[in-house]
Amino acid sequence: MRPDIDRYCELKSPIHSWDPRLKILTLAILAFSISSVSRITTAIGCLIISLCILSLTRIPFSFSLKRLAAVTTFVGPFFIVMPLTIRTQPGDTIYFFSHLRFIEINARGLLLAGMVYIKAVSIVLLVVPMFGTNRFDISIKALEHLKVPNSIVQMILFSYRYIFVFLAELKRMSLAMKVRKFAPSTNLHTLKTYGNFLGTLLVRSFERAEDVYQAMLSRGYTGTLKTRFEYRTKFADMVKSTLIFAAILGIIYFDRFFKGL
Amino acid sequence: MKEKSPIKEKSPIITIKNLHFTYPDGTAALRGIDLTIMEGESIALVGKNGSGKSTLIKHINGIYQPEEGEITVDGLPVTRENLQKIRALVGMVFQDPDSQLFCSTLYDDVAFGPINMDVEDGLVEQRVKNALDKMGLLDLMNRPPHDLSFGQRKRAAMATVLSMQPKIMIFDEPTSNLDPKNEAVMTEILSSLPVTMILISHDLPILYQTCQKVIILNNGRIDQILSMQDFISDITLLRENGLDFTFRCDECCHDPKHHQFLHENL
Numbered sequence: 397m398r399p400d401i402d403r404y405c406e407l408k409s410p411i412h413s414w415d416p417r418l419k420i421l422t423l424a425i426l427a428f429s430i431s432s433v434s435r436i437t438t439a440i441g442c443l444i445i446s447l448c449i450l451s452l453t454r455i456p457f458s459f460s461l462k463r464l465a466a467v468t469t470f471v472g473p474f475f476i477v478m479p480l481t482i483r484t485q486p487g488d489t490i491y492f493f494s495h496l497r498f499i500e501i502n503a504r505g506l507l508l509a510g511m512v513y514i515k516a517v518s519i520v521l522l523v524v525p526m527f528g529t530n531r532f533d534i535s536i537k538a539l540e541h542l543k544v545p546n547s548i549v550q551m552i553l554f555s556y557r558y559i560f561v562f563l564a565e566l567k568r569m570s571l572a573m574k575v576r577k578f579a580p581s582t583n584l585h586t587l588k589t590y591g592n593f594l595g596t597l598l599v600r601s602f603e604r605a606e607d608v609y610q611a612m613l614s615r616g617y618t619g620t621l622k623t624r625f626e627y628r629t630k631f632a633d634m635v636k637s638t639l640i641f642a643a644i645l646g647i648i649y650f651d652r653f654f655k656g657l
Numbered sequence: 658m659k660e661k662s663p664i665k666e667k668s669p670i671i672t673i674k675n676l677h678f679t680y681p682d683g684t685a686a687l688r689g690i691d692l693t694i695m696e697g698e699s700i701a702l703v704g705k706n707g708s709g710k711s712t713l714i715k716h717i718n719g720i721y722q723p724e725e726g727e728i729t730v731d732g733l734p735v736t737r738e739n740l741q742k743i744r745a746l747v748g749m750v751f752q753d754p755d756s757q758l759f760c761s762t763l764y765d766d767v768a769f770g771p772i773n774m775d776v777e778d779g780l781v782e783q784r785v786k787n788a789l790d791k792m793g794l795l796d797l798m799n800r801p802p803h804d805l806s807f808g809q810r811k812r813a814a815m816a817t818v819l820s821m822q823p824k825i826m827i828f829d830e831p832t833s834n835l836d837p838k839n840e841a842v843m844t845e846i847l848s849s850l851p852v853t854m855i856l857i858s859h860d861l862p863i864l865y866q867t868c869q870k871v872i873i874l875n876n877g878r879i880d881q882i883l884s885m886q887d888f889i890s891d892i893t894l895l896r897e898n899g900l901d902f903t904f905r906c907d908e909c910c911h912d913p914k915h916h917q918f919l920h921e922n923l
Contacts, residue, residue: 533761554759560803561755607756614718614749615821616741616773624768624778
């Protein structure tokens, strides 16, 4: 998967036209509030909100699905571990296998894993509206307006730009190993080879960083990245943020104070 | 090959006096360089690997500060106080375009220099579009640099400097790793640039087509300064400096007069 999150930044939608600063701030608060919910019904509500926001972007759902694959790889094992390891409490429903009675499957653990998964999916789905609806550099520069230090903003921007170069470098080096009949196995030679591989990559990265810095200096760079993009907050942006904040309040109320369901 | 117009030598634009530089690891890269380059000249800077070519050009742009000696560019001494002015005067195109293209879109990369020079907003856009148009990349201005082909990235790197409208342009191996078609495009562009030019290359046809004068560096010193005609007539000198074109010449030179000249001289 290529890490080009802003592939669909040229589309037109209410999320695309939202001021990047307000958008990132509002959706980040929404993400935090999703992470704090403790009821599965609220988590499902959050998932619906995330899906609604995502559908408003008009970005193909398959694009976000790729990101969900990564979440599933990470959170998927919870569905095995949690039902087996969660401490049993009075009133819990326990399932047994008839011949393997020492294995207890706690239904509450399964429910908890489900809630973690739904929350993770809801948050990951928000990443695309947050960073995929503007050019990546504009989104990241918006972070600077939200008081993230300039040096961190620059580091994110350059990391994003050079991921592609390092991936190409990695590919070239690994091909160079393959054409010389390198076959990894469990021995000292393999460890040594991988050590050299990583060392060389590190040295090349350092050299590349030096070259880039010199190229920047030669074009008048003095330590701050300047941009001509004008961030403007319109009335419509405020309305969009207000709607999301209303949803956040709804989530908190439903999760903490609502007695039904 | 384009007919070279007679050199109209004007005032000195780069003056280097007794320049010495040693790297932190103790390698003496430059040992007493004295050089004057006139406005409008196109200079080929040649020499073996490690002879000090790249170190010298980095001094002209103020990336390295001299250990001893002095450099003036268009009357301005290359000192920390003048760095911004010097960098607006001297544009530098690095060998690897991936080092030169660090922004998210081609437009931003080309605008990076003018923005740093505090050029007015409207003018920045105009300069960017002109530079990209000259390089034949206008249609690609919203694309990220990593999506471009190597040849396009090489031209894009040149556009990033052209948009700064420098008086002096320095190119480090502008045609390295290019296919003959892209190389011909690059040569055409280089020979049409109305600036003072310093070219580092091991590609003799491009040096021949763009430069009038050759400076040979050897072990951190200037070995010889001679005209291009004298240089290409001396095959020993060519080979000593890693330049030999007898085979490549057939591929990339289309001017029969040029061919005849080269063969007569070798």
